[in-house]
Amino acid sequence: AQSVTQLDSQVPVFEEAPVELRCNYSSSVSVYLFWYVQYPNQGLQLLLKYLSGSTLVKGINGFEAEFNKSQTSFHLRKPSVHISDTAEYFCAVSDYGGATNKLIFGTGTLLAVQP
Amino acid sequence: GAGVSQTPSNKVTEKGKYVELRCDPISGHTALYWYRQSLGQGPEFLIYFQGTGAADDSGLPNDRFFAVRPEGSVSTLKIQRTERGDSAVYLCASSPLGGEGKELFFGSGTQLSVL
Numbered sequence: 001a002q003s004v005t006q007l008d009s010q011v012p013v014f015e016e017a018p019v020e021l022r023c024n025y026s027s028s029v030s031v032y033l034f035w036y037v038q039y040p041n042q043g044l045q046l047l048l049k050y051l052s053g054s055t056l057v058k059g060i061n062g063f064e065a066e067f068n069k070s071q072t073s074f075h076l077r078k079p080s081v082h083i084s085d086t087a088e089y090f091c092a093v094s095d096y097g098g099a100t101n102k103l104i105f106g107t108g109t110l111l112a113v114q115p
Numbered sequence: 116g117a118g119v120s121q122t123p124s125n126k127v128t129e130k131g132k133y134v135e136l137r138c139d140p141i142s143g144h145t146a147l148y149w150y151r152q153s154l155g156q157g158p159e160f161l162i163y164f165q166g167t168g169a170a171d172d173s174g175l176p177n178d179r180f181f182a183v184r185p186e187g188s189v190s191t192l193k194i195q196r197t198e199r200g201d202s203a204v205y206l207c208a209s210s211p212l213g214g215e216g217k218e219l220f221f222g223s224g225t226q227l228s229v230l
Contacts, residue, residue: 004157006157009155032215032216036221041223042223043118043119043206043220043221043222043223043224044158044206044208044219044221045220045221046218046219049216049218051215051216090157090158092157094215094216096215099170099215100163100165100170100171101146101163101210101215101216101217101219102148102160102163102171102174103158103160103219104160105157105158105159106157107155107156107157108156108157
């Protein structure tokens with residue numbers, strides 16, 4: 001069975017500072033990895049995804065994530081955050097070769113950007 | 116274009132009542148997913164439709180929960196004999212095709228409160 005761990009439930013950070021949101025996964029098979037963002041009163045939207053190839057993935061709004069197979073991690077980073085980045089961030093996995101594309105989500109990390 | 120639409124946005128019901136939650140996916144999207152998000156948790160998979168058929172219903176918690184998609188577009192999640200533990204945000208998502216690594220497009224959810 002797959003699982004996703006987001007150890008930090010909340011990450012406070014000042015505007016223009018760098019940020020890293022941590023994600024670790026557990027799976028007996030190869031996986032695809034995703035980061036979704038949920039802004040207040042909005043639906044989840046895809047930030048970025050890793051399917052194969054380069055382990056450094058760039059997404060929207062200046063975010064990037066690095067897949068580390070040996071550490072089973074997929075941490076999300078941004079070099080300089082804005083107030084508008086305040087949102088809940090969810091890491092998710094799905095089976096490589098899985099027909100349903102069913103996503104298993106972590107519990108989320110609230111990024112709180114302060115002026 | 117229009118995104119995934121979920122109605123109602125809020126539903127308050129009494130314990131033991133029957134409820135229906137509706138999802139209108141993006142036009143042309145053949146894959147449709149239902150998730151449930153409890154407070155402080157990530158979205159939890161319930162059921163996946165490919166066209167009209169439920170290809171994976173392994174996430175439905177018990178036989179009080181049922182979902183249909185009779186014409187391959189709109190879907191309805193039905194909950195019988197609601198319990199207080201059913202209170203959560205119910206999310207619907209769609210994608211152009213099922214299968215590996217596809218982006219899911221989420222609606223804003225239905226907040227269900229069982230009193």
